[in-house]
Structure formats: structure tokens, C-alpha cells
Amino acid sequence: MPHPPFSPAQARAARLRIGLTPDQVVAAMAQLGLYRPAAAVLSWEQGVLAPSETELFALASALWCPVPELMALHPRSLREHRLARQFTADRLAERIGMDAPTYARAEQDHHWAGTNRQTLLLAEALGLEPDQLLRVIRQAGDLDTLLRQAVEGRWKQHTAPLARLVNAPERTVARALRTLHKEHGRFNEAYMGHLVARSDDTRLREIAAERATWLHDLTRRFLALVGQDDGPSS
Incomplete structure (x- = not known):
């Protein structure tokens, strides 16, 4: 399972706010049954390593702060x-x-x-709440549909709807869609190239299978790109 979202800066700020040293933090985590060295806390705060889900929960409890604060997101x-x-x-x-x-x-x-x-x-x-529940259980289907339409067609027209759906800046969504559209295009180019070259059916089936796997992971890939794009617009 991938590491949860985590903000090193927020973790350090939370620790300093209540005046704990890394040693005191790991002592508090140990009381919760999770034993880690003080170096682990420093590595999380420096962004060298990211805590696992279990470590995130224990760290939040030790720092007396909500988990979303350490994830730096809603x-x-x-x-x-x-x-x-x-x-x-x-x-x-x-x-x-x-x-x-x-x-x-x-x-x-x-x-x-x-x-x-x-x-x-x-x-x-x-x-x-009811509206949050609907958003969570409906988001997947809407998101998957819009993403497939975006990568298989004109991605720009899907930027605004997708930005509203995932509550992210349009520039961030645009960068993610541009990347995904290019990746999808490479599958088409590879398939047509081998088709024109009259490659054997085995290679064509391999490319089709690779594309199917990529599409299956499309939503996760998109969310990862949106989550990691914090740079300035170009």
C-alpha cells in the first residue's frame, strides 16, 4: 500500500507548537505501542522518508493534532x-x-x-455528511469516465469539470491531463507502428494488454499527478 499523504513542514510545526523534542515524540508513540527511533521523526520532518499509515496515526496522536493536519489536505x-x-x-x-x-x-x-x-x-x-457521502461514492465513476474521455479525445475541454470534481486548481489538472494524454498517445503510436510494419499478432496483443493495464490504473495515476504537482504554472 502506498504511503499516505504527508507534510513534513506541518509535522515539524505541530511538534514545535507543543514544545516536544523528537525523543519525547517517540516516547509518546511508544506508549501507543509503536516503537521508532528519534531519527525516524527527524527523517519524516525532513522529507527523507514518509510515515506509513500506522506511523501517521501514532504521530498524530503523539502531537495532539488531527491526521488531516499532517496530511495537509481536506x-x-x-x-x-x-x-x-x-x-x-x-x-x-x-x-x-x-x-x-x-x-x-x-x-x-x-x-x-x-x-x-x-x-x-x-x-x-x-x-x-450526506453530500460528502455522495461525493465519495459517486466520484469514482464520474472521475473514471471523464478521464477516459480526456485521454482519448481533447483533454483541454475536460480540465474544468475534472478540477471541480477533485477540488484542485485547473492548472494542476491541466498538467496532469497533458501528461496522461501523451502517455496514451504513445500506446496508439506503438500499436499503429507495429500494425503498419505488419508485426506478428503477439506484439500487438502485448501493446493492447499494456494499454488496458494503463487504463485500469488511470484514476490512481491521475490523482497521484494532481497530488504531486505543486509547481508554478508555465
């Missing part, structure tokens, strides 16, 4: 809302009566397929 996705409430994926799955692999796929594929009861329990566990 939760949008299912995973981010889960992290904000300090649930592991397995514990949340158990809480809502869903098997762990099914829940993990819901986060990974950004597609919610829970029953009505599981959806109500999810809203209760994560403290989601």
Missing part, C-alpha cells in the same frame, strides 16, 4: 476520509461488514460497490 477520496478517522483498511472493512479484499479494491479502483447497509455504516464510521 479529505476527498475514500482513503483520505478513512485516514482522517484513523482507521486501517482492515478495521474499517470489519466495521462496515465488508470483506477486506473487497474494501481494498474499492479504494484502489475508486469504485464503491457496497450494499445500502454497508454504505450507511461507512458514512457513520467516517462521519460523512
